[in-house]
Amino acid sequence: VAEQGRRRVPSRWGEGGGLRQEIIVAAGRLLADSGSEDGLSLRAVAREVGIAAPSIYLHFKDRSELVVAVMREVYGGLAAGLAAARARGLAKGGPEAGLREMAHWYCVFAVENPRRYRLMFGVEQNTVSAERAADHPVREIASLWREALEACASSGRTDRLPVARASVLLWAGLHGVLALSTALPFDPDVAVARGYADDLIAVFLAE
């Protein structure tokens, strides 16, 4: 429909121009609002971008391919943010500060983007086929936690649990706090979440 027949000026020949990226960005915005993969409709995306719905098919085979493309971007953004936060902490105060900074940034991200967060971790990944599970982007995030905790352990701290288990429990604990506080009618306060994050780190780094 596109605003009363106002036709979009076509892109140059070189590979469809930026429309593909515009579609991904708009779809990401809509997905972050709905918080569920089913909540995304191609027609809504087209409305948001200002194009006709069938134009999406020039860049994506079908709905699910668009969803996969968006999810890849979203996970990538979270992983990059976590790595950057940890690097800041490392530079400022060593591995433990790196872990703490990373956990705090994780809390901020989840509280400020609750729907996007739920979309990433609160929903079955049904559009991802079984054979792609091996290189699912979430593995990268699991590795980030493990590295951050390993760095602490090898810098003098000793844990009562193997670091592999401890890193799973630390991430899961954070996720649990954030998921429960954003999904249920509690108060999704970032300061509260960060307090729990500090408690968790204290528990899992206990000498």
Place this chain on the structure above:
Amino acid sequence: VAEQGRRRVPSRWGEGGGLRQEIIVAAGRLLADSGSEDGLSLRAVAREVGIAAPSIYLHFKDRSELVVAVMREVYGGLAAGLAAARARGLAKGGPEAGLREMAHWYCVFAVENPRRYRLMFGVEQNTVSAERAADHPVREIASLWREALEACASSGRTDRLPVARASVLLWAGLHGVLALSTALPFDPDVAVARGYADDLIAVFLAE
């Protein structure tokens, strides 16, 4: 539609008979399959029960009222199961066994009913209005965890955290492990989940 015009024999006059309950049960089954409140369609419920879709309106004002009724049942079932599991443990081996039994049963419930579990804790409760949040059934479950942990603390164990914070972190940690393992392409193994549950209890009951 109802199976080629085969008409359901009407209930006795005394308050609509069991159809209301049949509808709730069928809707619960469908919700537990879909794992999202949006996934429930009145027409699907009608098909499942074997009645015409408009018949649902004899017992529920609209779709959201049916959803609320189902959710109430579901939370009630979980709370009852948790309380029963804890009582079994208490009788067998005291408060710590009660807590452990309760945590194990929680893991089994979540792993065996992943969609139902996600429905309860992995999804925004958008159909519940703000003023009903105060007596949201989930508060009862939070209290169960707190009581179970308090009983351990007062029976000789001392925690490094206030029991209120510890009980939130224990529940959240369990929830995190279960939510991540059922939502992501990991292996949702009940033995693995119970192992993590034991680790968490050990950490939060550390002397």
Place this chain on the structure above:
DNA sequence: TGTACATCAGTGAACGCGCGTTCACTGATGTAC
């Protein structure tokens, strides 16, 4: 006991909606000669 009638549970058909997707098209951008 029988009969007229109110009452209630449940129904079929229809409404308007937004959706994913297909199809034949339009018109600008580039290329061949």
Place this chain on the structure above:
DNA sequence: TGTACATCAGTGAACGCGCGTTCACTGATGTAC
């Protein structure tokens, strides 16, 4: 330089679908007399 034509990005109209909900109905169950 000019002109015919292939190519590509984007479009409007239409399809069939399942949905929530409304409406006037059907027919059995109960009640009044």
